[in-house]
């Protein structure tokens with residue numbers, strides 16, 4: 834039997850505007866290192882892309898971050914800790930079949946040096962590395978409220 838993966842850190846948040854979700858992403862960006870994977874879960878409009886924009890802003894990505902509609906993976910180059918790095922924004926919303934998923938080369942992305950931000954990460958569950966951040970978004974009691982949980986998992990003892 835697989836034991837549950839240990840959570841290194843866990844935090845729970847309620848945001849009351851898109852800007853607050855952006856700011857939360859920006860603050861998570863300070864923890865991120867090359868090669869990290871951030872898996873984002875939550876329905877359409879829950880705030881995943883707002884959070885991604887905040888992370889990218891915090892990391893210093895200069896490009897406009899689009900909500901990829903037809904493009905599944907956007908790669909943004911940046912300088913991070915004095916090194917050339919890449920942020921891979923992966924949106925699996927339109928990836929509905931296993932062959933499509935297998936064709937994306939996710940193993941390479943997840944084992945590489947780029948920072949991966951993955952929307953609809955539940956669609957790539959079996960590919961996600963044990964050391965990662967899981968960020969879950971839920972719609973709140975009104976249209977501008979969201980609850981967001983952030984967990985960091987320890988890859989070593991998974």
Ligand SMILES: Nc1ncnc2c1ncn2[C@@H]1O[C@H](COP(=O)(O)OP(=O)(O)O)[C@@H](O)[C@H]1O
Nearest residue numbers: 848849850851854877878879880881882883977
């Ligand atoms: N607290 C909030 N956090 C994030 N987005 C919010 C919030 N309140 C309202 N919104 C709105 O909800 C939408 C979230 O869209 P988006 O980030 O693209 O969602 P997703 O990527 O999860 O589909 C945006 O239009 C944003 O302005």
Ligand SMILES: [Mg+2]
Nearest residue numbers: 881882900952
């Ligand atoms: Mg999105």
